[in-house]
Amino acid sequence: MSFPNQLLLQNVAWAHEAGRRDPALFDRLRQGQQPKVLWIGCADSRVPAEIVTGARPGDIFVHRNIANLFLPHDDNTMSVLEYALYVLRVSDVVVCGHNGCGGVRAALEPPGHNMPRVEHRIGVLRQLARRHGAELAAIACLENRADRLAELNVIEQARTLETLPLVRNALPRVCVHAWIFDVRNGLIRDLARAIDPSVDTGATGTSTADVTTMPLSQVSWPDAHGGAAGQHVDQRSAAGR
Ligand SMILES: [Zn+2]
Numbered sequence: 001m002s003f004p005n006q007l008l009l010q011n012v013a014w015a016h017e018a019g020r021r022d023p024a025l026f027d028r029l030r031q032g033q034q035p036k037v038l039w040i041g042c043a044d045s046r047v048p049a050e051i052v053t054g055a056r057p058g059d060i061f062v063h064r065n066i067a068n069l070f071l072p073h074d075d076n077t078m079s080v081l082e083y084a085l086y087v088l089r090v091s092d093v094v095v096c097g098h099n100g101c102g103g104v105r106a107a108l109e110p111p112g113h114n115m116p117r118v119e120h121r122i123g124v125l126r127q128l129a130r131r132h133g134a135e136l137a138a139i140a141c142l143e144n145r146a147d148r149l150a151e152l153n154v155i156e157q158a159r160t161l162e163t164l165p166l167v168r169n170a171l172p173r174v175c176v177h178a179w180i181f182d183v184r185n186g187l188i189r190d191l192a193r194a195i196d197p198s199v200d201t202g203a204t205g206t207s208t209a210d211v212t213t214m215p216l217s218q219v220s221w222p223d224a225h226g227g228a229a230g231q232h233v234d235q236r237s238a239a240g241r
Contacts, residue, residue, distance in 0.1 A: 018057075028058065035061040038084040040077070040157065041096045042068040042103065047181050049096070052188065061088055066121055067103030067150075068095055070157040072164060081161070085170045093161055093174055096188065097154040098181040104153060105146040108136075125149065128156055154178045155191060 001009075018025055035058060039049040043064045050060055063080040070077050084090045097104070106118070107125030129136055132152055139145040158178040161167055167174055178191040 022056075025057070033058050033061070033088065035059055035084075035088055036091050037061065038081065038088075038090045038093045039063070039096060040068055040070050040080075040093065040161075041181075042066065042098055042101055044098060044101065044103075046100075046183050047096070047098050052181060052186060061090060066118060067101055067107075067125060067153065068097045068157060069121065069124060069153075070095065070161055071124065072160065078166075081164075081166060085166060085174065089172075091172060091174060092177060093167070094177045094179055095154050095157045095161065096179040096181055097150045098183055099147040099150060100143070100183045101146065101150045104150045105142070108142065108146055108149060125153060128152060151180055151191060154180060 037060050039060045039062045041047055041049050041062065041064045043066055049055070049062050049064070050057070053060070061080075061084050063077065065077070070081075072078060081093075084093070103118075103122055104125060107122045107129055111119050129149055132149070136145050136148060139148055155178050158176045162176045167176065180189045180191060181187075182189065
């Protein structure tokens with residue numbers, strides 16, 4: 001059996017099981033969608049938004065592309081955002097990157113593979129890598145360097161989103177989140193929380209509420225040597241990855 005035919009069979013099984021578990025599911029879906037979150041993620045097959053978050057159909061409005069790039073001059077991404085904010089009225093926008101990202105890694109290597117559109121697309125990543133050249137150059141291992149660039153990219157995309165009038169003027173106010181999915185263990189790391197170790201412990205300092213509502217543009221992100229996210233990178237480097 002071909003894999004597409006296998007997928008069709010699996011779909012029948014899924015529809016049957018989903019209807020059995022939640023008899024009202026398809027009635028709800030028939031009436032429309034009210035997702036609370038816009039997810040901007042990588043097209044990588046290992047990071048399916050709904051599966052890794054345990055979400056149900058109707059929960060997340062999803063846009064995925066190579067290296068989870070949000071480009072304001074791109075009608076594709078902007079139309080998704082416009083619809084999500086002003087029709088669906090989502091309350092949160094999540095930019096989720098991941099480690100081991102081929103698109104991010106390609107931006108650290110010479111152009112090749114005769115893929116001009118991909119190359120054009122990741123041009124912004126090459127610029128980002130140049131802006132953080134000193135920090136990235138200090139990470140010897142290419143994999144770890146790419147993983148750090150993936151973090152910087154998520155932060156960059158989230159910041160870009162936060163500065164857009166479309167987002168700033170949205171009512172009710174929209175929260176933008178910067179997340180990284182770890183393909184090695186399936187866990188998602190919240191980069192905003194990672195900047196302050198006290199957030200999850202309830203210790204003095206920035207509270208969880210402060211962080212989750214703090215505009216990313218006001219957050220000072222540590223470099224690879226100065227803060228929690230950076231410590232994460234260094235630990236991996238020390239582990240010889
Ligand atoms: Zn990727």
